[in-house]
Amino acid sequence: MTKAKDDKETATNAAKAKGRGRPRKDGPKTSLTLNPSKRKQLYDEILESSTAIIIGLDPAGRIKIYNKGAQRALGYDRRSVLGRSWFEMVADPGEGKKGMDIFKWDIKDGFRTRFENMIRSANGAEIAVGWENTILFDKNGEVSLVLMVGQDITQVKALERDLLRREDELKKALEDLSIYSDLMLHDIHNSTAAIMGYLELLGGLENDPERRKRFSSMALQEAKKSVSIMKEIRLLSRIDNTQPLVSVSVTDAFRKAIDDVGREMGKHGVAIETELNDIDVIADGFLGDVLARIFEHFRPGDGDSLRAKVHVRRAPEMSRKLTQPVLITLSAPDTTIPKDMRRTVFTSRPEKGGTSDRLGLYVVRRLIERYGGSIWMDDEPSEGWPRFNILLREAVL
Numbered sequence: 001m002t003k004a005k006d007d008k009e010t011a012t013n014a015a016k017a018k019g020r021g022r023p024r025k026d027g028p029k030t031s032l033t034l035n036p037s038k039r040k041q042l043y044d045e046i047l048e049s050s051t052a053i054i055i056g057l058d059p060a061g062r063i064k065i066y067n068k069g070a071q072r073a074l075g076y077d078r079r080s081v082l083g084r085s086w087f088e089m090v091a092d093p094g095e096g097k098k099g100m101d102i103f104k105w106d107i108k109d110g111f112r113t114r115f116e117n118m119i120r121s122a123n124g125a126e127i128a129v130g131w132e133n134t135i136l137f138d139k140n141g142e143v144s145l146v147l148m149v150g151q152d153i154t155q156v157k158a159l160e161r162d163l164l165r166r167e168d169e170l171k172k173a174l175e176d177l178s179i180y181s182d183l184m185l186h187d188i189h190n191s192t193a194a195i196m197g198y199l200e201l202l203g204g205l206e207n208d209p210e211r212r213k214r215f216s217s218m219a220l221q222e223a224k225k226s227v228s229i230m231k232e233i234r235l236l237s238r239i240d241n242t243q244p245l246v247s248v249s250v251t252d253a254f255r256k257a258i259d260d261v262g263r264e265m266g267k268h269g270v271a272i273e274t275e276l277n278d279i280d281v282i283a284d285g286f287l288g289d290v291l292a293r294i295f296e297h298f299r300p301g302d303g304d305s306l307r308a309k310v311h312v313r314r315a316p317e318m319s320r321k322l323t324q325p326v327l328i329t330l331s332a333p334d335t336t337i338p339k340d341m342r343r344t345v346f347t348s349r350p351e352k353g354g355t356s357d358r359l360g361l362y363v364v365r366r367l368i369e370r371y372g373g374s375i376w377m378d379d380e381p382s383e384g385w386p387r388f389n390i391l392l393r394e395a396v397l
Contacts, residue, residue, distance in 0.1 A: 075122030
């Protein structure tokens, strides 16, 4: 036993002497560090296999990185865009003028790392892209690369617009329903009750012709008020936002409006000075009704005739508000709308009790909004007459 033990110790000592029995210092090692060529290969594989739009810009805004995802989404060949200014492809000229300033560091928000914009694709279509940006710096702390990773969100934005449109239509439908309720339960009810009251009073006034005449006139006014309300309700119910807009001659619309107002005025007549310039606008068959309702809010002057001035012209100075703008102005010496209400008459809904007087202008506003235009009141600068201004889009072939 002793001899065997001694032999084992001798063998162990011999192995140690030869360096066996423990790990060698110069043995194989495992490392996760990649050499530069492997690292670039892995980077390129990730870049090209990504379905995202990946674009890298140098500090001057030139394209240095453009992956296959960008090529698929935007349609430009890589060779045609590398070295090109990225902002030539941005559809919004205002943003294009800002250049790299859109990525500038802000003391409040830091670097702009997330935003959306419209990009002009190779076939001329505009694509909405949502971006996540990473700002890379060099060893001196200067921006060396802006790496933009984006997704085509054109369909998402279209769905958002459709949802907003439907919400707006629902809001207007609820507003109309509320107005119908106010009119039926309040204004028409009150007018009917007043007419019944006047008629009952007339029954006991056989021997008082003056009072009979006065009460008859008051009953007639209430009846006209109800008829006027029903006329506006009928037009309001015919507005169909699903029907396409068409090209409408402003001259023809004014002729219809003037004829309608002339019939209303009867023997008193109208004296309307016009400068129409034969322009077509985007609207529908109710444009003449719109203009007639504005004329109805002008107050007749001397001799009870209606005086007014109409001017239609192209208004390029308003192109920021509307493309291909056409400005229609209608003015008169006086109007039924009080001066303190003129700034807000087209921005608020008719109030209960005043709906019969202002409902026509509410219908006007609804139709002008449907045409994509706007309407407001101010005073004519030359003579100080109250003036209605309507801005619509020209129908350009």
